[in-house]
Amino acid sequence: MKKFLIQPEPDNPELTISVDGVDHTNSAVNTRVPVERPLTLYLNSQEIVTVMTIGDFPRDLALGFLLNQNMLTKDDTVTGVEHEPDIDVVVVRTERETDYEDKLSKKTRTSGCAQGTAFGDVMEKFETVVLPNTTLKTSWLYALSKNINTTPSLYLEAGA
Template sequence: MSDFIIKPSVNNTKLFKYKKSLDENNNIINLPIIIEKPLTLYLNNQEIVTMMTIGDYPEYLAIGYLFNQGMLKSMSDVKKIEYHKDLQTLVVRTKLKTNFEQKLKKKVNTSGCAQGTVFGDLISEINGISLNTKITIKHNQIINLSKIINNEPSLYLKVGAIHGCVLCDTNQPLYYFEDVGRHNAVDKIAGLILDKNINPTNMIFYTTGRLTSEMVIKCIKMQIPILISRSGFTSWAVEIAKKKKLTMIGRARGKRFNILSGDFRFKYE
């Protein structure tokens, strides 16, 4: 049973267009293809970044991006969000001036499907975070979450070339976002958590993408104690996850998975 509160934007026909292609038998076929659009983000009067995005949930994307980059602490700092669809810009106005100018100096290009700029003090920012150690997850809950997510109609299943990130509780997936880069999809989750004031400390973060250091850091920053992916993982990601006692589960496919870190939350039955 699927009880998603937010489902993939699979019925939003503005997110993809049909283009003619030739298949291997020289037949012309019309293929639906995802549209990536630029969205330029301003924090007050400062241009921060231009993101390539599918364009749904621009406010969540913007807020989550700023939060994950350490430029925004909470929604109470936000005075106003102005989304100008025609100009492909979004302005987040804060009540007080921020100190992001200093942060902009330090940047690291991350690996994988990464947005590339994770500001250097992100790792130091997660130092103060302790994840909830009381929550547990059972074997069949992992299998069940993966199954529901993979069977849910999504842009991935319809047009491909896209990643999904899903915020779940132990029994069911709840909020399902997609974007061309999983870094955008995870930022939408962060924006949702901030905007709706969700308590994520008992929740699970599922992603279709690989578990790189960036994904692990963002998961910890959001204070989500369990991270599941159907893809692989890198060594640095595993090391950060272990250090921060994050339960990190990779290659969750069918009835199989690997627990790389934090197996104390895993209940084998």
């Protein structure tokens, strides 16, 4: 099985804080827990969304979010991705001029990442997706699931 292109960094001290607690036997414990922080994403000069994130791979998060929301396309040329950690901002710049004012006014609240926000036409794009005729074995899914679940992560470190 291939290695991940990016993977969690559970030893990065900037992603967790130390907390004291009590376990199921009423014994005192100290553990590290992930801390989420706000990160505001911009596309060119337009603010898109503020997401809550543990803070690792902010550039990848920004690109992935914008692709997922159909604000970046496969034909776009990304000219820069700037992360400003002191103000919790990522700016993605493209050759194409962008304006998503109308799209941003049509928010769908969901559960999950990005404070549960999907924008405008994201659901409409699903109808245009054509999947390749590919074999997918359940044994591959089990192996992939095991690989993901046993990869060191912040959540495993915190006792998940």
